Amino acid sequence: AHLYPGVDWVCYGNQRELEYDLVLAPGAEPGMICFRVNGADQLAIDAQGDLVVQLGDDQLRLLKPHVFQNFGGAQQEIAAAYRLKDQETVAFQVGNYDRRRPLVIDPILSYSSFLGGAGTDTAWDLALDGNGNIYVAGETLSTNLPATANAFQANYHGGFTNAGGDAFVAKFDNLASNLFYLTYLGGSGDDAAVGIAVDATGSAYLTGVTDSTNFPTKFAITNLDHIHGTPEFFTGLYPFDAFVTKLNTNGSALVYSTYLGGDTEDQATAIAVDTNGNAYVTGFTDSTNFPHTVNALQTTLGGASDAFVTRLTASGSNFVYSTYLGGTNDDHGEGIAVAPGGFAFITGFTASTNFPIMLTNAFQASLAGGRDAFAGTLGPLGTNFVGTYFGGQGNDYGLRIVLDAAGNSYITGSQSGFGFPITPGNLNPGGVFRSGDGGATWFPSSSGLLHNVINSLAIDPVTSSNLYAGTWRGVAGSTNGGASWTLGLLLAAVQVSALLVDPTSPATIYAGTIGNALPLGQTNFANLIKSTNSGVSWTLSDTGIVSRTISKIVEDPNSPTTLYAGTEVGVFKSTDGAATWTNFSSGLGGLGIGDLALVPSVPPTLYAATAGGVYRSTDAATNWSAFNNGLSNLLVQTLALQPGAPSTVYAGTAQGLFKTVNAGTNWSDSSAGLANSNLTALAIDPLSPLTIYAGTSAGLFKSTTGGTNWVSITNGLAALAITRLVIDRNAPATLYAGTQGADAFGGSDVFLA
Incomplete structure (x- = not known):
């Protein structure tokens, strides 16, 4: 693959190691090659020339690059090292070499190892101890795994051919070059270890599923020394139970092992251990009699399946607690971590609208899609x-969770669909950009935003440092000209498509949505809402509107309680400050409204952008x-209306920009110089009316000649799909661009939060 001019990326396997080479053609410049490391606490280069990536208490080490040239079939090594360009960017520093010949930069992965036998083998989880030793847990159909001599279970006990299977656990040194132990773990049925944790002594804790009637147990919890449920009539297979097992430090014996389940399906998915040796397990259960403690958070099954969280004592012979966790639909626990003091952090997914989040100020208080993390x-x-x-809006799954030294939690999983929380930045371009010239x-102006798609922007006409942005996640406000944003209205995956700040009372804000929204503190849904305290709280204000989409809200400055809302079924009008609305669409023929513009005449003249013209x-x-x-x-x-010339109107279409100077009687094409004619946003300088800004789906343009000529103005814009433009009326050289970042890449995407 071509990475840079004269630089190719070549991947290959070598002696069971995965390698890639950067091959530079004669004359190519190695100094231009660099890569970025996001999310690390610190990058450093040690005395050996290795790149050290600090991640909390952990380190990731990239070995010093091997750089060489070939001369007559032999490699001549070239002095080379990593070089830090900034706190996140790493480049290669290469010594003297013959620039007439190709150069190879070879950053070798430190190791890659296979583990398996003649059958199918799957590793589901791994853990590290304090010395960097590696513990791997999974399931196998192989009868010939390399079990070590002192293994607790040296032989495969699985049942049905290609259906049964045993769990296994293996311990390697920190280079995966020495196998300290490998043991099977299972009975005559199907057993799988899907989670593993390791304590400070090097003891491994395993959890997973089993349908074996003879799964190994030791010091099992009362009544959990056997499988539960009723076998299937034809096959004789029992529904899965979870299990929890602790091995000693050399894998030669059980410290304890217990079933964990009720009469139907029970599956454990993850395990954690605290400094006192208490094990914490999560998963999901369909059983109405899943083992739970008397004072647990939830003592009954809430739906078809619930998540569960179980904490065992250090001896493994009793519960500290065990609880259901769920609502009236499917809920699964998938990941767990433990903080000092015994606080368990859990992630998973839920389809329940009444999942017990127990927080009135939760980041997201309601279910947004079919399934949410x-x-x-x-x-x-x-x-x-x-x-x-x-x-x-799609199906989203939290799958794993970890904590850093400060107690912050990080979750990862998969997401699909639109509206998933996204923080704009280098990895997720989009959001708001600001220009002062x-x-x-342009410079990014998105700190604090929860999504990288901006559907609407509004600026306080009195205090222009106050801004409002409508996104897929609600309304955000800024009091410092976009330097930072705070959440004023949180909505779960509902687009805020229209914003209006009342110029006569700037604390009053109107917001329109695409789809119905449920503001915090409200019990009913609405698609037009109002705040009278700068976005601190909101009331429903859509009585009479029969549309699900509000595209634009405008106010008559001669009568500030008179408002007009453009919707997908026409125009609605309110004369009482949005308390009630009436359809005013005579002559529109049912066309949806994309934009509205108002001339403050008496009576006001309005223009409507539709799919059938103006x-x-x-x-x-x-x-x-x-x-x-x-x-x-x-x-x-x-x-857009030209200030001071109410008959001059600009109309941006899907294929060009048009201008009228006679209130729409005639239009002329003003697209010359616009590289992309799909117009999405317009703004006009209030003090210099011939200065016009045109946002398109592929860039931003400026004209100082009333649309006769255009130049591209995208310097610093990391996202080129422009959705909204607003100008600071008090300082017109300052303007803000809302952009549309990538919200989904197709199928399911990985997320990290």
Whole structure:
């Protein structure tokens, strides 16, 4: 693959090691090759020339690069090292070499090893001890795994051919070059270890599933020394039970081992251990009689399946607690970590609208899609839980969770669909960008935003440092010109598509959505909501609107309680500050509204952008007529009025920009110089009306000649799909661009939060 001019990336296998080479053609410059490491606490280069990536208390080490040239079939090594360009960027520093010949940079992976036998072998989890030794847990259908001489179970006990199987656990040194022990773990049925944890002494804790009636047990919890449930009539197979097993430090004996389940399906998915040797297990259960403690958070099965969280004593012979965790639909625990004091951090997924998050100020208070991830903390006695939904409109799954030294939690899993929380940045371009020089340069202005797609932007006309952004995750506000943002209205995967700040009372904000929204503290849904305290709280304000999509809200400055809302079924009007609305769409023919613009005449003149062209009303929206003479494309997406010239209107369409100087009677094409004619946003300098900004789906342009000529102004814009433009009326050289970042890449994507 070609990475840079004259630089190819070549991957291959070598002696069971995965390698890749960077091959430079003669004359190519090695100094231009670099890579970025995001999320590390610190990058450093040690005395040996290795790159050390500090991750909390852990380190990831990339060995010093091997650089050489070939001369007559022999390699001549070239002095080389890593070089830090900045706190996140690493480059290669190469000594003198013959630039007339190709150069090879070979960063070798330190090791890669196979483990398996003649059958199918699957590793499900791994853990490290304090010395960096590696513990691997999984399941196998192989009868000839390399079990060590002192293994607790040296032989395969699996049952049905290609159906049964045993769990296994193996311990390697920190280079995976020496196998300290490998043991099977299982009975005559199907057994799989899917989670592993290791304590400070090097003892391994395993959890997973079994349908074996003779799974190895020792010091089992009362009544959990055998499998539960009723075998299937034809096959004789029992429903799965979970198990929890602790091995001694050399894998030669059980410290304890117990079944964990009720009469139907029970599966453990993850395990953690605290400094006192207490094991914490999560998974899911379909059993109404899953083992639970008397004072547990939840003592009954809430739905078809619930997550469970179980804490065992250090001896493994009793519970500290065991609880269901779920609502009325399917809920699964998938990952668990433990903090000092015995606080268990759990992640998984839920389809329940009543999952017990127990937080009024949760990051996400309601279910957004078919299934959402969840994350939360269970107290040391298993009696109190606080958590949050975490998801978008699709199916989202939290699968693993870890903690850093400061107690911050990190979750990973998979997500699909739109509206999943995304923080704009290098990995997720998009969000808001700010220019202070009329668009010549742009800088990211998204710190604190929870999504990288901006659907609407509004600026306080009195205090221009106050901004509002509508995203897939609600309304965010900034009081410092976009330097940072805080959440003013949190919505679970609902687009805020329209914002209006009342110029006569800037604490009053109106927000329109695509789809119904449920603001915090409300019990009913709405698609137009109002705040009178700068976004601190919101009330429902859509009485009379029969649309699910609000695209634009405008106010008559001569009558501030008179508002107009553009929707997908026409225009609605309110004369009482959005308390009630009436349909004012006569003449629109049922067309949806993409944008509205208002001339503050008496009565006001309004223009509507539709899929059928531009419509105009001169009687406060009572009647509408089409004004499309000269419009070669009728899919109008955005409008702008020239200040001081109410008859001059610009219409951005899917195929070009058009201008009228006679209130829509005739239109002329103003697209010359616009490289992409799909117009999505327009803004006009209030003090220099011939200065126009045009946002497209592939960049941003500026004209200082009233649309006659255009130049591209994208310096610093990391995302080029422009959705909204607003200008600071008090300082018109300052403007803000809302952009559309990548919200989903197709199929399911990995997430890290």
